[in-house]
Amino acid sequence: MTLLAEAARRIPLNRDRVLSAAVVLADEVGIESLSMRRLAQELGVVPMALYKHVANKEELLGGMVDTIVGEIGPPVPDAPWKSAVRLRVLSARQVLLRHPWARPVIETRTNVTPAVLGYMDGFAGMFLTGGFSVDLTHHVMHAMGSRMWGFTQEVFDDSAGAGNQHAQVPAEARAAIAQQMAENFPHLFKIAAVAAHEDGSVVGNGCDDQYEFEFALDLLLDGFERLHQQNWTSGGGKGK
Numbered sequence: 001m002t003l004l005a006e007a008a009r010r011i012p013l014n015r016d017r018v019l020s021a022a023v024v025l026a027d028e029v030g031i032e033s034l035s036m037r038r039l040a041q042e043l044g045v046v047p048m049a050l051y052k053h054v055a056n057k058e059e060l061l062g063g064m065v066d067t068i069v070g071e072i073g074p075p076v077p078d079a080p081w082k083s084a085v086r087l088r089v090l091s092a093r094q095v096l097l098r099h100p101w102a103r104p105v106i107e108t109r110t111n112v113t114p115a116v117l118g119y120m121d122g123f124a125g126m127f128l129t130g131g132f133s134v135d136l137t138h139h140v141m142h143a144m145g146s147r148m149w150g151f152t153q154e155v156f157d158d159s160a161g162a163g164n165q166h167a168q169v170p171a172e173a174r175a176a177i178a179q180q181m182a183e184n185f186p187h188l189f190k191i192a193a194v195a196a197h198e199d200g201s202v203v204g205n206g207c208d209d210q211y212e213f214e215f216a217l218d219l220l221l222d223g224f225e226r227l228h229q230q231n232w233t234s235g236g237g238k239g240k
Contacts, residue, residue, distance in 0.1 A: 013045060015053040019063040023099065026064065031101035036060070061105050066115035068102050071095045075122060081130025082221050088123065089217060093150030093210075103151050123148050127224075135234050140224050147217060 011017065021043055026034045036057060040047040054060040073091035075084050096102050109116070120141075127137045146152055182189045 013043065013049060013053065015063070018043070018050055018053045019060070019067045022060055022064050023067050026101045027099055031061075031105060034101075058111070062109060062111055062113050065102065065105055065109065066113050068095055068099050069115045069119050071098075072119065075126055081126050081132070082225060084126045084130075085123075086217065086221060088126070089148060089150060090214070091150075092148065093213065096150045103149075106149055107146070120148070130228075132224075132228055133231075133233070136224075136227060136232055139234060143220060143224075147213075147220070150213075152213065152216065 022039055025042055036050055037047050040050055072095050124137055
């Protein structure tokens with residue numbers, strides 16, 4: 001054991017240290033491989049020592065979410081609401097890209113922590129401070145959904161390495177698949193052709209996730225702005 005590692009093990013254990021170590025470990029091995037036992041090994045303590053700071057794994061996961069919420073940039077002071085919202089959403093997206101395990105954890109949380117509520121409160125506050133009515137802000141929050149956290153549910157999830165699978169398919173087979181797609185699903189084929197890979201294939205994932213995310217985000221913000229300018233209300237469309 002190195003002197004540095006030995007010194008690290010002598011640092012008193014506290015909740016912040018447990019949560020920080022859990023985030024680092026999840027970044028390295030993935031959330032599926034994170035366990036109280038493995039985390040205890042990383043910290044150089046017995047598993048029971050962790051339970052003085054987190055009651056169980058569910059509380060650990062909630063605390064980990066709180067930790068990364070703290071990495072999201074705060075609202076920009078005095079910025080127009082549209083710019084402030086856009087910057088905060090993109091900041092949240094960068095945080096989730098750094099911590100890929102966080103998305104499924106956020107999606108499955110049943111207990112909402114004060115840190116999460118605080119983020120959502122600040123998010124709603126950007127619209128209210130921008131002059132939005134409470135009514136419109138309520139519907140805006142529903143429309144944003146998970147996008148306020150920097151992610152959204154896609155029609156197809158290509159995160160499992162579709163690009164590598166595509167590279168292993170022979171050119172003749174890709175051509176045959178493309179031909180079948182053109183014949184059976186002509187509208188999807190046209191869309192796939194536009195988002196084709198550099199090699200000209202329409203088989204596989206050719207979309208830029210960041211571009212598509214920002215495209216949809218800007219559409220939403222433009223729509224919110226239009227409704228706000230029209231004094232829209234849920235009771236009658238446009239306010240009087």
